Amino acid sequence: MLVLDASYTLEMIRERGLKDSVTCRDLDGFFRHVWSVHPFATLLTSEKWTPKFGKPVWHELAPRHTFIEGKVGRLAALARFFPINFVLSQLGLFFTLLRLIRREKIRVIRVGDPLYLGLFGLALARLSGIPMLIRVNGNNDKVRESTGQPLYPKLFGTAAREKKVEHFVFPRADLVAAPNQDNVDFSIANGARPDRVTIFRYGNLLAEAHLQPPEARGCDAALFAALGVTLGAYLLCVGRLQAVKFPDDAVRVLAELVRRGHDLKLVMAGDGPMRDELAELAVAEGVGDRVVFAGNQNQHALSQLNPHAAAVISPLTGRALSESALGAAPIVAYDLDWQADLIQTGETGELVPFRDCTRLADGAERLIRDRHYAEAMGKAARARALEILDPEALNQHERDEYAKLMGPRSRIR
Structure with missing residues (x-):
């Protein structure tokens, strides 16, 4: 499985002891290997962690887990031209991941939101012919309503543009997984198909x-x-x-x-x-x-x-x-x-x-x-x-949903 998630960089994960929230993604061996990707990690990492610009960096996190950190820009020489540098970096990461999907025969893509990651993951899924799951991380409508601001003003500019992206991405997802009913309702209201929505709660993400x-x-x-x-x-x-x-x-x-x-x-x-x-x-x-x-x-x-x-x-x-x-x-x-x-x-x-x-x-x-x-x-x-939030019950539910999503060749323990 390929996971696109911008919640935490690897530096944050190690500092805060959140490794379990990443390694749980293989669902006790249901997936042979999981590649977790933060597309623009160096927007958030410290200077001591890794250079801000360059090619993606690969980390072996555990026997079944690789963590890939994308850069916020491709070339240090273009540091003053952020939009161009960012696009170059993301295009390089995109084609790297497309080759990875084909080489490793990755069966499913999971993304952590329906906005930038949703567009990125949807393009990868369509070009590689594999299903995409969106794991919703909140009710974007309520957040925008309460703050009066878009979630990603630098990327999309306005809340109206974000809404258009959500209405484009949600109906094209093969499965939408939300942590609760409120977020399910948000997903359906923004185009997710009711027969392609389920609940994945937080329990199996928690540290022991x-x-x-x-x-x-x-x-x-x-x-x-x-x-x-x-x-x-x-x-x-x-x-x-x-x-x-x-x-x-x-x-x-x-x-x-x-x-x-x-x-x-x-x-x-x-x-x-x-x-x-x-x-x-x-x-x-x-x-x-x-x-x-x-x-x-x-x-x-x-x-x-x-x-x-x-x-x-x-x-x-x-x-x-x-x-x-x-x-x-x-x-x-x-x-x-x-x-x-x-x-x-x-x-x-x-x-x-x-x-x-x-x-x-x-x-x-x-x-x-x-x-x-x-x-x-x-x-x-x-x-x-x-x-x-019983972790094993939640793991089994996720395994069942992924098995249906990937078809008869999916790996069942």
Whole structure:
């Protein structure tokens, strides 16, 4: 299988301990080999990792896995001419992958979104005569509506152009896999054929550390000392510091709870372009010394931070929400995207209307004030997560769907 995915570069994967989220793609040997490709990795990698321009770099990640990192430009001499350099690099990668498909007899292409990767994968699929699956990673319509911006302004310019691309790509996909019903509905509304849509949940992407019971994880005192937080006396928000994730609302919740007399800090585990803006907001709200910008954390650290949080604030998170639930953390979340699949008020946490910061603070305060309630909600959230995110059951469902997609020659264990 060939996978086109721009979620993480290999540098990020190694720093954050996310190798399992890549190696799980072979579905316990269902696929003989998986080539995972980040088409423009050096847009995001550090200077020490690899040169920014040049040919794609191949990494052997595991016996059944190769990771290919494309470059943001083909020639250093064309660094000032970004559009031309980018196109040259992507064309070179495209023909490299086309030869790979034919040489290795790759049976299926999977792409991580219906936009740029969707167009790239669809062209490869049509020229090589193999099926393409889109793994949807969110409800693009809701994100664009909430931010008023396209997801990829530099590539497509406007939300209207992105919509045209989605309406072109979705109906031409051989299968669309979404992590939840909300994303299924988004896919169908934008042209996906209802008989070619299924649900692939996050469970088999999770690191083993998150599946361990919280009481078996111990306590990494050095981690909490380094962050300067006390067990049970911090809010936790995990995710990219980007507008589409609404991390500013977590800062506003902290400020409101401090005004109400709670002695708390906020740990923001993640990084992104809003970091400076969030720091300024924290100062303006009077909590500048209470926000801990922890940066990107590895899976061990996250498996520690979740169980000991006074409350997890989830404006909009995907896999991170699964990890918090598996940590039996008390969670307050916006009713957005898939979050209602996991969080229901009074059953598994607190679910509040989207962008209602006061209600978000109210939900967090209820969990903080009533620790018995918080503990019950955390345990129920873990039970719900284990129910809907069982890795082996999800693996089997994916194997079944790929077998149907590839026909009678597909490899069944």
